[in-house]
Amino acid sequence: MTEVVRVLLADDEHLIRGALAALLSLEDDLVVVAEAASGPEALAMARAHAPDVAVLDLQMPGADGVKVATSLRTELPGCQVLIVTGHGRPGHLKRALAAGVRGFVPKTVSAQRLAELIRTVHAGNRYVDPELAADAISAGDSPLTAREAEVLELAADGAPVAEIAERAALAEGTVRNYLSSAVTKLGAENRHAAVRLARERGWV
């Protein structure tokens, strides 16, 4: 095929972004048309250059890769999104797929493999790293109800119950109840351990 794939590269680590751009440029059928160091910048660049494929880091300042992907989905339906992540957590994978992301891989893949994957998603196919997929499946669905998750999130930064109650417009007893319920469901020792677990599994 003689078609050229136009790629947007977004990663806050200049070292990686530059190196990656150089390596991908070695592929005849790939051309990096834009680079970005943050979520909002990635969006702006995408609007300006309308790339075929956007390669997004999961962790970026401003808005993370999934949020950017969500916006791109509506603004540029023709642009396929491939997310790369340093230390992937299952929950993000689920969010990412829900946002219409076509590919999700850890940064442990080789540049050669990444180039292949860019072609894969450009062709309209999906690819998810098998290990990350296995993690996501073993983590399963969140056992938390909507309120439980909401309250747990508010408790994330160690705020006292009174503050959580005020922000959620609930009685303190109710907040304690939800926290207790969430802690039990997650099999955690206390609310803080529960927050950690929920974070790891992408349930908050």
Add this chain to the structure above:
Amino acid sequence: MTEVVRVLLADDEHLIRGALAALLSLEDDLVVVAEAASGPEALAMARAHAPDVAVLDLQMPGADGVKVATSLRTELPGCQVLIVTGHGRPGHLKRALAAGVRGFVPKTVSAQRLAELIRTVHAGNRYVDPELAADAISAGDSPLTAREAEVLELAADGAPVAEIAERAALAEGTVRNYLSSAVTKLGAENRHAAVRLARERGWV
């Protein structure tokens, strides 16, 4: 100068390591003689190839960059160490300098700049990213006493006071006292926030 600098590259993210190797090879006076994806592997590679400069990621499986640097210091005194980090925290910087590391920079630097820094540390000079240095200085020394730090560390994973008391062979009241003291000194809301703060500043 016609001398060639022999470089060891260690990073668990294959994508970055490969890309970096390619970019650094473009420099005439730099040659990547070995790559590693983990702490122990980095040590083994260093022993086998005796590089002039070791470029180590801070976060790696097995042993982190600082631990590797400590070992290298005694085994290969002629090998200078340059640490790169994704999201640098002041405490690590202090540990790194104590371990004899010559350079410490975030991954937001460009490859060009990294090449310069490899030459800098090879020449025996030091370089620390100004922003990271400022963070470390503003963080200052730990105000915690030995016992306070010990108890705070035991409290890190959300264990209840009774368990901490048992593991530290202290009365529960004493444990509460140290935690309270640590929380006050750190200006935190509660023990968990204190753990976070101490972690960020490298005090535990």
Add this chain to the structure above:
DNA sequence: TCGAGTGTCTGACATTTGTCATGCCCGGCG
């Protein structure tokens, strides 16, 4: 329609945590 099951919400009670006043020991200093 009506009963079972589930989610939401609350207050009362037991447990855990945070704070305070206090005593002990040790090293430095007048």
Add this chain to the structure above:
DNA sequence: CGCCGGGCATGACAAATGTCAGACACTCGA
């Protein structure tokens, strides 16, 4: 020597947290 000052350690008390039983609304099948 005698007397601080600081770190270590403790128990008592107040405040926050975790646990429990139960009320209400809503959905889904029988």
